[in-house]
Amino acid sequence: MSRVKPAWYIIYYHNVSWEENCYLSSIGGTCPPDIFREQVGALDQAGELVSISEGLKRLEEGAIDRPIFSFWFDDGFAGVGQYACPILADYGTTGAVSICSRFVLRKEFFWRSKLSYLNSVDGLRFLRSQLKPFGYRFPQSVREFTLTAFSNEILEVIDDVYRRFSSAAQRDDAFRIFLDQHGVRALKRDGWDIANHTSGHYPVGIDGTLEQLANQHEECERDIEKICGAPSQYWVLPFDAKTSDQLLTKLQGILGDRCYVLVRGQPNLTDSFKSSPSRVLYRFTAPTGSAQALMSTIQS
Amino acid sequence: MIPADLVPRQLELPPKGEGRIAIFTGTALRHDRFALLIQKRFGDRVVAWYRTVPKRAATPSKTVVRPSLPRRVLNVINNQNSRRRAVQRIRRRALRLIGQNTESLTTVERRLFGAEVAQLRKGARLDPIDVSSPNAEEVVREVARLEPYLIVTLGGPIYGKALVETARGLALNQHDGWCPEYKGVSSVDWTLFHRDLARIGNTVHIVTSGMDAGPILRRSTVCLIDDDTRESIFARVVALGTDLMCESIHEILDSDQLTVFDQVDGQGKTFIRAQWNEEIGEAIDRDLRSGLLTSERQRMQRF
Numbered sequence: 001m002s003r004v005k006p007a008w009y010i011i012y013y014h015n016v017s018w019e020e021n022c023y024l025s026s027i028g029g030t031c032p033p034d035i036f037r038e039q040v041g042a043l044d045q046a047g048e049l050v051s052i053s054e055g056l057k058r059l060e061e062g063a064i065d066r067p068i069f070s071f072w073f074d075d076g077f078a079g080v081g082q083y084a085c086p087i088l089a090d091y092g093t094t095g096a097v098s099i100c101s102r103f104v105l106r107k108e109f110f111w112r113s114k115l116s117y118l119n120s121v122d123g124l125r126f127l128r129s130q131l132k133p134f135g136y137r138f139p140q141s142v143r144e145f146t147l148t149a150f151s152n153e154i155l156e157v158i159d160d161v162y163r164r165f166s167s168a169a170q171r172d173d174a175f176r177i178f179l180d181q182h183g184v185r186a187l188k189r190d191g192w193d194i195a196n197h198t199s200g201h202y203p204v205g206i207d208g209t210l211e212q213l214a215n216q217h218e219e220c221e222r223d224i225e226k227i228c229g230a231p232s233q234y235w236v237l238p239f240d241a242k243t244s245d246q247l248l249t250k251l252q253g254i255l256g257d258r259c260y261v262l263v264r265g266q267p268n269l270t271d272s273f274k275s276s277p278s279r280v281l282y283r284f285t286a287p288t289g290s291a292q293a294l295m296s297t298i299q300s
Numbered sequence: 301m302i303p304a305d306l307v308p309r310q311l312e313l314p315p316k317g318e319g320r321i322a323i324f325t326g327t328a329l330r331h332d333r334f335a336l337l338i339q340k341r342f343g344d345r346v347v348a349w350y351r352t353v354p355k356r357a358a359t360p361s362k363t364v365v366r367p368s369l370p371r372r373v374l375n376v377i378n379n380q381n382s383r384r385r386a387v388q389r390i391r392r393r394a395l396r397l398i399g400q401n402t403e404s405l406t407t408v409e410r411r412l413f414g415a416e417v418a419q420l421r422k423g424a425r426l427d428p429i430d431v432s433s434p435n436a437e438e439v440v441r442e443v444a445r446l447e448p449y450l451i452v453t454l455g456g457p458i459y460g461k462a463l464v465e466t467a468r469g470l471a472l473n474q475h476d477g478w479c480p481e482y483k484g485v486s487s488v489d490w491t492l493f494h495r496d497l498a499r500i501g502n503t504v505h506i507v508t509s510g511m512d513a514g515p516i517l518r519r520s521t522v523c524l525i526d527d528d529t530r531e532s533i534f535a536r537v538v539a540l541g542t543d544l545m546c547e548s549i550h551e552i553l554d555s556d557q558l559t560v561f562d563q564v565d566g567q568g569k570t571f572i573r574a575q576w577n578e579e580i581g582e583a584i585d586r587d588l589r590s591g592l593l594t595s596e597r598q599r600m601q602r603f
Contacts, residue, residue, distance in 0.1 A: 017523060017543075018522060018523060018536055018539040018540040018543060019520050019521070019522065019523060019540050019543065020521060020522065020523035020524075021301050021520045021521050022301075022498075022521070025498075025521065025600055026600045026601055026603055027601070028597070028601055030523045031523075032523050032524075032525065032536060033416075033539075034411065034412040034413070035525060037415060037416075082543075090415075090419065115603070119600065119603045120498065124603060141602065141603065142603055143601075143602075143603050166304065167304060169302060169304070169308065169559070170302065170304040173301060173302045173304075174301075176301075288525055289525060289526070289527075
């Protein structure tokens with residue numbers, strides 16, 4: 001008998017793939033397809049698997065009398081189309097994918113993946129010296145520093161060092177880790193929800209960068225409309241840890257009827273959803289381990 | 301991914317014609333997955349799938365006379381492969397007694413790929429043709445008649461020149477290791493033994509006379525989990541390689557020119573079966589049991 005309480009649980013992943021190359025190995029977040037299948041199977045036993053749209057419908061109607069589970073994938077990795085989609089199709093369900101439009105359109109590569117690459121080719125020692133004018137001091141973590149001190153200037157420095165340590169062919173090839181326009185449209189055709197994860201996945205949203213966050217969301221929204229022919233219904237905050245309660249209030253004007261999607265590791269309940277001034281959805285981070293680890297995360 | 305540390309060059313591809321593909325594999329589940337996935341992705345272009353089976357299985361005799369027990373024991377002692385398998389079985393039983401994870405490669409493959417392969421089999425068009433040697437004259441003649449543009453291989457014996465030359469385009473191999481540093485046999489084990497975790501990966505290359513030494517098309521590293529074993533790491537590397545092979549085939553069929561990356565003579569090492577022994581396997585298992593993968597992952601992500 002399931003020990004999971006009736007609620008809507010959204011389980012969130014990044015990539016599902018047999019591959020974890022130098023652009024992702026220092027960031028983590030890839031789930032091998034066999035583990036993903038095992039986790040989906042365990043959730044199927046524990047409750048009902050539903051699409052995001054169906055889950056939202058039941059949440060709004062207060063029609064959740066058993067555990068229901070949905071799947072969400074951030075950053076728009078190609079493995080979502082290649083592996084997660086067919087595995088979920090085997091279980092008769094679909095998921096949602098949050099895309100960063102600049103990655104999809106091959107306009108800009110994920111800055112964090114550039115750091116991961118530089119870590120693999122010993123490029124960080126060079127980057128560290130370039131970050132000193134911005135306040136970086138060794139042995140501070142570059143990963144943490146670039147998150148907290150993020151700026152357009154730091155972004156330029158990362159890009160400069162990335163270009164120094166890579167060839168043009170490599171940089172073009174790197175984009176293959178992300179879905180392209182065809183991939184996004186294929187998921188849309190298969191019934192997936194396409195969500196807005198901002199255009200460039202910058203760590204913005206607090207300390208005076210709210211306008212930048214809004215601009216990034218709006219740019220991504222325009223691109224999603226061009227790619228999919230329809231606007232998105234969900235906006236997903238990048239680097240969720242930096243969120244603040246004031247953020248949602250300030251974004252409300254441009255969100256409209258959309259849901260804002262966070263992590264927070266809690267289930268979605270009708271009472272809390274309806275009593276909140278904003279339409280917010282919460283997700284659980286899937287552990288990259290056994291199905292048992294996932295069930296422990298949900299039940300805790 | 302492209303192997304950015306090697307020098308690229310452009311290779312002109314012959315005219316495609318119908319772009320036919322002939323597949324050559326061994327008989328394990330990972331080989332079936334390879335062939336079935338390529339069939340699924342490339343449909344009618346796949347014109348044949350040959351599986352190399354051991355001679356005993358390919359030509360069953362009508363009456364089997366079982367040797368006596370002492371003779372069976374002697375056969376195991378005298379045959380290197382039988383000895384190795386017997387030692388592995390005894391080792392797994394001993395480890396199970398003390399509560400260690402000891403899945404055989406066959407069990408791991410079933411766990412990782414079983415459901416996927418079962419689905420793939422439903423849509424498969426071609427049954428495999430079992431042969432005792434893919435280099436036999438009659439097989440080579442048959443393949444030549446099919447006029448394949450591509451020959452793609454995973455497992456099986458060394459594929460001879462006559463067979464490889466039946467491909468009007470290219471013969472590709474999926475090597476379960478990182479070239480040029482780890483060529484030859486048990487490449488994943490050797491990478492683990494040297495704790496060279498950044499090079500646990502797979503390479504797709506053009507078949508040449510040198511073992512795993514041909515120009516490279518794709519190479520990348522595998523996604524591991526903290527409690528992976530030698531067997532599950534190997535299975536994941538193979539799965540990754542099949543993806544890279546499909547990418548390579550797509551690129552070849554969609555282009556008139558191909559970017560390849562030449563391996564330099566003298567670069568890396570080619571490992572042979574005689575160099576490997578059980579002590580190496582045990583050393584790797586000790587490393588994995590002591591949390592090597594966890595500590596390496598944490599180290600990589602602490603930058």
